Amino acid sequence: xxxxxxxxxxxxxxxxxxQCGKCTKACDSLIAADMTLGEIAKALLAAQRGATTRDEVxxxxxxxxxxxxxxxxxxxxxxxxxxxxxxxDVCDLIYNARVDFQDLGLIPRETxxxxxxxxxxxxxxxxxxxxxxxxxxxxxxxxxDYHDAETGFDAVFFPGCSLAAYGPELTREIFGVFEEFxxxxxxxxxxxxxxxxxxxxxxxxxxxxxxxVQEIIQSGAKQLVCVCPGCANDMGRALExxxxxxxxxxxxxxxxxxxxxxxxxxxxxxxxxxxxxxxxDGTYLEQTCDLLGIDAQSASIFHGCxxxxxxxxxxxxxxxxxxxxxxxxxxxxxxxxxxxxxxCTYTYAYRLMNNPRAIxxxxxxxxxxxxxxxxxxxxxxxxxMWSGEYGPWLAxxxx
Amino acid sequence: xxxxxxxxxAIIGYGTAGVNAAIGLRTAGYEGVIRVFSDTDIPxxxxxxTSYYASGEKTYEECFPWSAEELAELRLExxxxxxxxxxxxxxxxxxxxxxxxxxxxxxxxxxxxxACWGFPGVEGDEAFEPIVLRSMExxxxxxxxxxxxxxxxxxxxxxxxxxxxxVEACLNKGVKVTLVGMNPHVLDFNALPPIAERFEKGLRExxxxxxxxxxxxxxxxTDEGLEVTxxxxxxxxxxxxxxxxxxxxxxxxxKPGSLEIxxxxxxxxxxxxxxPDVYAAGDVAQGTELVSGQKAIVGIWKNAALQGxxxxxxxxxxxxxxxxxxxxxxKGSIATNTIAVNGTLFISAGTMAVTPERRTDLRETxxxxxxxxxxxxxxxxxxxxGFNLCCDHDESGSVAYDxxxxxxxxxxxxCKKA
Numbered sequence: 001x002x003x004x005x006x007x008x009x010x011x012x013x014x015x016x017x018x019q020c021g022k023c024t025k026a027c028d029s030l031i032a033a034d035m036t037l038g039e040i041a042k043a044l045l046a047a048q049r050g051a052t053t054r055d056e057v058x059x060x061x062x063x064x065x066x067x068x069x070x071x072x073x074x075x076x077x078x079x080x081x082x083x084x085x086x087x088x089d090v091c092d093l094i095y096n097a098r099v100d101f102q103d104l105g106l107i108p109r110e111t112x113x114x115x116x117x118x119x120x121x122x123x124x125x126x127x128x129x130x131x132x133x134x135x136x137x138x139x140x141x142x143x144x145d146y147h148d149a150e151t152g153f154d155a156v157f158f159p160g161c162s163l164a165a166y167g168p169e170l171t172r173e174i175f176g177v178f179e180e181f182x183x184x185x186x187x188x189x190x191x192x193x194x195x196x197x198x199x200x201x202x203x204x205x206x207x208x209x210x211x212x213v214q215e216i217i218q219s220g221a222k223q224l225v226c227v228c229p230g231c232a233n234d235m236g237r238a239l240e241x242x243x244x245x246x247x248x249x250x251x252x253x254x255x256x257x258x259x260x261x262x263x264x265x266x267x268x269x270x271x272x273x274x275x276x277x278x279x280x281d282g283t284y285l286e287q288t289c290d291l292l293g294i295d296a297q298s299a300s301i302f303h304g305c306x307x308x309x310x311x312x313x314x315x316x317x318x319x320x321x322x323x324x325x326x327x328x329x330x331x332x333x334x335x336x337x338x339x340x341x342x343x344c345t346y347t348y349a350y351r352l353m354n355n356p357r358a359i360x361x362x363x364x365x366x367x368x369x370x371x372x373x374x375x376x377x378x379x380x381x382x383x384x385m386w387s388g389e390y391g392p393w394l395a396x397x398x399x
Numbered sequence: 400x401x402x403x404x405x406x407x408x409a410i411i412g413y414g415t416a417g418v419n420a421a422i423g424l425r426t427a428g429y430e431g432v433i434r435v436f437s438d439t440d441i442p443x444x445x446x447x448x449t450s451y452y453a454s455g456e457k458t459y460e461e462c463f464p465w466s467a468e469e470l471a472e473l474r475l476e477x478x479x480x481x482x483x484x485x486x487x488x489x490x491x492x493x494x495x496x497x498x499x500x501x502x503x504x505x506x507x508x509x510x511x512x513x514a515c516w517g518f519p520g521v522e523g524d525e526a527f528e529p530i531v532l533r534s535m536e537x538x539x540x541x542x543x544x545x546x547x548x549x550x551x552x553x554x555x556x557x558x559x560x561x562x563x564x565x566v567e568a569c570l571n572k573g574v575k576v577t578l579v580g581m582n583p584h585v586l587d588f589n590a591l592p593p594i595a596e597r598f599e600k601g602l603r604e605x606x607x608x609x610x611x612x613x614x615x616x617x618x619x620x621t622d623e624g625l626e627v628t629x630x631x632x633x634x635x636x637x638x639x640x641x642x643x644x645x646x647x648x649x650x651x652x653x654k655p656g657s658l659e660i661x662x663x664x665x666x667x668x669x670x671x672x673x674x675p676d677v678y679a680a681g682d683v684a685q686g687t688e689l690v691s692g693q694k695a696i697v698g699i700w701k702n703a704a705l706q707g708x709x710x711x712x713x714x715x716x717x718x719x720x721x722x723x724x725x726x727x728x729x730k731g732s733i734a735t736n737t738i739a740v741n742g743t744l745f746i747s748a749g750t751m752a753v754t755p756e757r758r759t760d761l762r763e764t765x766x767x768x769x770x771x772x773x774x775x776x777x778x779x780x781x782x783x784x785g786f787n788l789c790c791d792h793d794e795s796g797s798v799a800y801d802x803x804x805x806x807x808x809x810x811x812x813x814c815k816k817a
Contacts, residue, residue, distance in 0.1 A: 001426050008426040015419040016704040018445040019464045026796030038464065049468060082804035083795045085447075085737035086701035281808035297762055303801045 002048040003057050005103060006096035013041035013093045016086060023080035023090075028319070029073030029312075030080060033066040037080060037090055043067045044097060058104040071097040072107070072315040075323065076198070077277035077305035094310070095202055102200025111314030112199035114398040117161060117191040118208040121397050124165040124191065130390050131381050133168045138175055138187040141219035151220040154184045155254070158212075158235065160228045161191040162342035163363070166378045170363075170371035174227070174251065181258040186219050188212060192234035198311035209238035216246060223247045225254045227365065228341040230278035252287040252364065262368045266292065267360060272300040272331040274348070276340035277309060284340055288364050292338070302330040306344040307351070324351035333358040340364060342373075349375035408714055409493055409500065410475075411483050411652075412508035413437035414446070415700055416681030416707035418465060420506045421473045423711020429718060434500060435475045436493065438482035438509075441535055442470065446510075447700055449538035450564035453545060454571035462535060483509075483652045488674040504676050504714045507664060508707055509649035511682035511698065513537070515642045517581075518556065523620035530641040532561050541565065541641070545572035550638040552577070554627060556615055557643035558585040560738050565641045567740040570605055577608040577637070579615060579629065589736050589747045593761050594787035597768045601743030601791060615640075646698060648683045661685055663696050668728040670710035678714065680706035687731030689814035690750045690784050702732045733810055737803070739793040746803035749785030749810040757784065766791045767799055771806065782813035 001007050017038025024030045035043070044067070047060035061067060074094045081090045101107050114123040121129075128134060136144045141156075143149040155178060159171045171187075178185035190212050193205030212235060216224060224239070224246055226232035236248040249257075271294055275285045289296035307313070307323030324347055331337045337359055339345040345363040352361055353375065366372050386394055408424060410417045413435050421433055444462045451457040481495040486505065493500045513531035521527035530544060531537050544550050545568060553569045555562050558580030569576035578585070584595035585602070599609055610629060619626045624636045648663040659665045659673035663685040670678045670686070681703035688695035706729060713723035735748040753759060753772060758781075760771045772785040786806045790799035 011422050011426050012708065014465070014469065015415075015422045015708060016701060017464060018415075018447045018700055019461065020445075020447060020451070022795050024795075026800070042466070042469065045469065045472075049472065078804070079796045079801070083797075083800045085735070086699075086704075087735070087804060087807065088701070280805070281812060282802075282805040283809070301798075303798055304796070 002045070003051055003054055004044060004048045004100045006100050007045065007048060009092060009096035010041040010044045013088060014038055014045060016088050017041065018086065020085070022083050022085065026080045026083040028322075029075075030070060032073065033070035035066055035070045037084070037088060037093060040067065040070045040097065041093060044100070054104060058106065061101070061104065061106060068106070071101060073312055073319065075277070075305035075307070075309035075312055077309055078280065079277075079304055095197055098198065098200035099202045100200075107200055111311065112195070112201075115195035115199065115311075116201075117193060117195055118204050122191075122195075123398075124161040126390075126394060126397070127165050127382065127385065130385055133165065135164065135171070135187055135189045138172070139189060140186040141215060149218070150186070151218060152184070153186045153219045153221040155223040155225050156216050156219050156221045157185050157187045158224055158226045158231055159187070159189065160226070160231045160342060162346055163227055163365075164189045166346060167342065167363075167371070167373045170365055170369060170373060173369045173371045174365060177255070177258075177260065181260075183258070185225075186221070188215055190215070192228075192231040194230055194234065195311065198309075205234075206238065206241075209234055210242065213238045213242050213244060217244060221246065223249060223254075225249055225251055227251045228278070228343070229276045229284040230341055230343075232284075233278055233280070250284050250287055252284070252291045255368070256287065256291050260291070260368070262292070263370050264367065266294075266367065267336040267362070270300060270332060270335040272302065272335050272337050274306060274327060274337055274339045274344055275301055275303050276344060277303070277305045279340055288338075288340060292364065292367055300330065300335075302327055306339070306341075306347045308343050308347040320347070321351060321354070324348055325355065328352070328357065328359065331359045336360040336362055338362055338364050338367060345373065346375075346378075349373075350379065353379055407432040407434050407500075407502050408718070409502035409505040410435045410508060411486065411493065411505065412510055412649075412681070412683075413439075413443050413477065414508060414510050414681065414703070415443070416508035416510070416684075416703040417506065418443050418470075418473075419704045419707030420508060420678075420680060420711040420714075421475055423708035424715050425473055425711075427712040427715030429711075429715035431718070433473070433475050434502070435477045436481055436483050436495060436500075437477060437479050439534075439536075440480045442467070444535050445700070446533055449532060449535060450561075450568050452535075453532070453538045453541040454568035455542075456571065459535075462538075485654060486652050486657070486677075487654050488657045488677050491676065502676075504718065505678065506670075506707070506710045506714070507650070507653070507672075507677065507679040507683050508681050508703075509652075509683055510703075511646035511648050513561070513643060514645045514647045516644045517614065518642050518644065519615060519617050521618045521620055521625065527618075527620070529556070530565070530639060532565050532641065532643065533646075541568060544639050545569060545574055550574055552624075552637045553639050553641060554579060554615075554625070554635075554637040555641045555643065556580075557587075557645075558582060558611070559587050559643050559645070560589070560736060562641070562643035563738055563740050565643065566602070566607055570607070570741050575606070577610060577635070578602070579610040579613060581612070581614045583612045585609070585611070586745060586747075588751060590745065590787045590789075591751055591753070591759065591770055594745070594768055594770050594789045597789040597791075598743055598745050601789075602740060605741045605743075646682065648696070650683055661694065665694055666706075668730055669713035669723045670706050670729070671713070678710040680710045686729065689731040689733050690810065697732045697734050699735060701735070705729055705732065731814075733807075733814065735807055742791075742793050744788075744790040744793040744799055746788040746799065747786065748803070748807040749783070751785055751787070769802065769806075776817070782817060783809045784813070785810065
């Protein structure tokens with residue numbers, strides 16, 4: 001119903017929004033745009049109304065900086081949705097808008113060329129290749145130089161792209177407990193495609209998840225174990241789409257169900273939990289607290305995005321830093337911030353590197369296992385990739 | 400494209416459910432005539448915002464969620480100011496004062512009207528009608544009353560969401576307000592005592608006088624104003640009275656016996672009534688309530704929007720010669736409520752019925768109380784079936800809102816699993 005491919009989604013949202021304005025007050029980006037979520041949908045519909053070509057629609061959107069701010073400035077944290085009394089689905093609205101923005105060429109290529117995680121090379125696979133990080137010996141369901149393809153596994157371990165790239169020792173230590181528990185497991189070192197979604201490649205993200213599902217089916221596993229709540233959400237939806245009844249569980253739930261005991265004591269000082277915004281119903285948070293032995297009711301928990309969501313960094317880098325600072329401000333000096341999603345851990349580490357504070361930043365797996373994430377090394381290696389011998393190749397691949 | 404020789408789709412009612420039915424039809428590809436019957440000349444508005452308008456938080460124009468351009472894009476034939484007097488499903492005919500209109504498929508989306516059940520009337524002023532709050536006309540009257548300097552004291556009868564929004568409007572306009580409710584606590588059927596008590600504390604701190612566990616016994620017009628005698632024997636004088644004693648589905652025009660009506664029109668997961676060519680959405684529809692699995696009216700904005708859109712898509716599919724796609728079905732909904740009165744926030748979802756197989760869990764902090772209701776499951780586990788939350792402050796994006804959303808998602812997920 002219109003020149004925009006996703007206009008039906010905007011109609012749906014416009015129909016559901018009462019324009020009470022509560023959402024706007026919940027989000028810096030919406031405040032900057034001075035728009036409600038419903039007004040985003042209505043502005044997109046207005047951009048195509050009366051236009052005869054897609055170029056015209058594109059110009060109409062470009063001429064509306066408030067709309068561009070609202071669509072590209074979204075972290076997908078759902079704070080606005082949570083405040084909306086109707087809980088209208090902001091993610092559905094903004095993902096669809098990003099798809100149209102991408103189709104119309106409104107998202108510059110340089111902001112997403114290195115995160116096309118469904119292609120051979122993206123920032124994670126390049127990092128792993130350059131620094132010799134691989135898991136061919138653990139991806140047992142896939143035929144490679146190390147082994148034939150096997151099947152009949154109990155579980156598939158899905159560490160996610162950040163942990164697999166930046167925490168190879170921790171990834172391997174986690175994988176090791178599957179065998180200790182007598183669980184026959186293989187590893188899927190792919191990505192859930194969240195960066196594709198943020199860039200407006202929604203169908204490519206779904207296709208990537210669908211490919212992951214095919215690998216899971218081939219493995220014969222009955223359980224998918226995810227480290228990150230966002231991966232669990234996306235893979236859960238893909239499995240549902242495929243009509244496959246494979247249980248998706250968090251790593252903490254898996255560990256708890258097998259009686260895992262932490263390999264290190266809790267850090268001294270206050271522990272602050274940074275709830276992942278992808279942990280929409282807070283189940284992951286509770287499971288993590290339970291396993292760590294922290295009372296979720298009395299723990300210091302902060303909500304909202306770490307600053308990495310929605311590829312906002314590519315649009316307004318300063319907002320990522322502001323968001324990270326805002327979240328970290330809840331943590332007193334001497335405390336440990338515990339994250340659910342490895343990308344949150346990465347984001348806080350990057351911020352603390354540039355704006356040091358006397359707080360420790362740990363992924364929950366670091367509080368359970370011996371191996372730790374070495375962010376100084378990671379950031380050094382990330383930086384040196386571009387200036388070293390692979391620099392020209394990276395510049396060409398990600399141009 | 401035709402049923403019984405007619406190809407028009409009729410939508411009776413031009414509110415949330417009606418507009419969303421039209422959106423559902425158009426986005427599903429229906430290109431035929433959509434004739435909308437409205438009992439008013441006013442474009443579709445948000446009943447949610449009427450109290451904000453009355454209290455001056457929203458302008459009149461801000462109460463209309465859809466612009467003239469958007470509504471024009473839906474290509475509706477609007478029969479404005481033409482209340483439907485009869486719907487004859489067998490003959491596929493709709494009658495108004497303007498004439499009789501045939502239809503192929505019809506959506507009933509006529510909403511509901513505030514009820515004044517139990518209000519005794521006013522001795523010495525038989526023409527007196529208490530203030531109610533639902534429509535723009537209602538809101539305009541309330542606004543005028545609150546802006547009239549002679550109105551110093553308002554009595555609000557009822558303790559529901561609508562009553563509390565009326566209380567808020569009074570507070571915002573500096574009108575002293577007393578709330579009388581027959582139950583021991585405010586937030587009838589939506590809150591359990593510990594949460595309601597916290598909310599009541601917030602109201603009292605804002606100067607609201609609460610007279611709970613009593614009703615208006617009689618009202619007499621005197622020189623001083625409206626002299627109210629309460630069931631406790633107390634007597635007090637007010638300048639105005641607002642009544643929020645529940646809502647009544649607007650179904651008087653349905654030919655008796657022509658459609659299955661329980662408390663409202665019983666609908667399936669595509670909003671079809673007992674007549675295959677008549678659909679219902681919003682406050683007139685009794686769809687599946689997910690926690691209980693029973694048919695119930697879930698009279699909230701979002702549900703009206705979802706039901707309307709569902710009906711529209713289903714009709715479009717049927718008129719195109721097919722069946723509605725299973726993924727377009729609305730399996731059901733749960734009741735959710737959010738209300739803030741001058742900074743005191745209340746959120747609830749699911750059921751508040753504490754039956755023997757259910758237990759409650761109350762958590763309280765300095766600024767918030769959360770009560771969860773869990774139900775035992777046959778496998779020995781339990782599921783969250785409802786919660787209440789009251790927070791002493793109302794800030795968009797706060798933990799209270801996040802927690803409310805998280806618990807709502809858990810109830811929905813548990814329903815899906817069950």
